[in-house]
Amino acid sequence: MSEVMGLKAKLGLNVFKEDKEFHIRIKPGREKDERLKKAVIVCPSGLYSANDAGDVEISVDGCLECGTCLIACGEEVLEWHYPSGGAGVQFRFG
Template sequence: MIEEKLSKNVFKKGESPHIQIKNGCGFNMGLKAMVKLCPAGLYREGEDGTVTVSVDGCLECGTCRIICGGEILFWRYPAGGTGVQYRFG
């Protein structure tokens, strides 16, 4: 149901990712929590335990920004004309 609603949104890529994990922070516990907390399911934990993020489909909800903070994530809104375009609700 949620996936069906999210699939109606449109995401336009920017020139660079608007969220990036800072160097050396891939094992942070806040990032590991984001694997379950990100409503768009964009955080993944690899077999070696390192967490990565792919911003395609980001809802710009800010949850990861609050949970991880600026020491772990470089977070900004996408440039104008890029990012999510809501099509449902």
């Protein structure tokens, strides 16, 4: 019988190469926008979080480039593009 891996363990198999610049940014002045709270819930990697001041922050290291946050929040609050060639996620399914 094979061992069952949890989500975090599976995500931990992926490799992430840093890009020259972040491929996702919260637009300036939108950190408290209610739409960003959806990203905190839907991001499968858990990269969005709200700080004590109520600002939503993102750490792009670990991004799966799925686009879910952009669909949930919209282009009015997020700048989103794929990383440049050779950077970003390399999937290593366990």
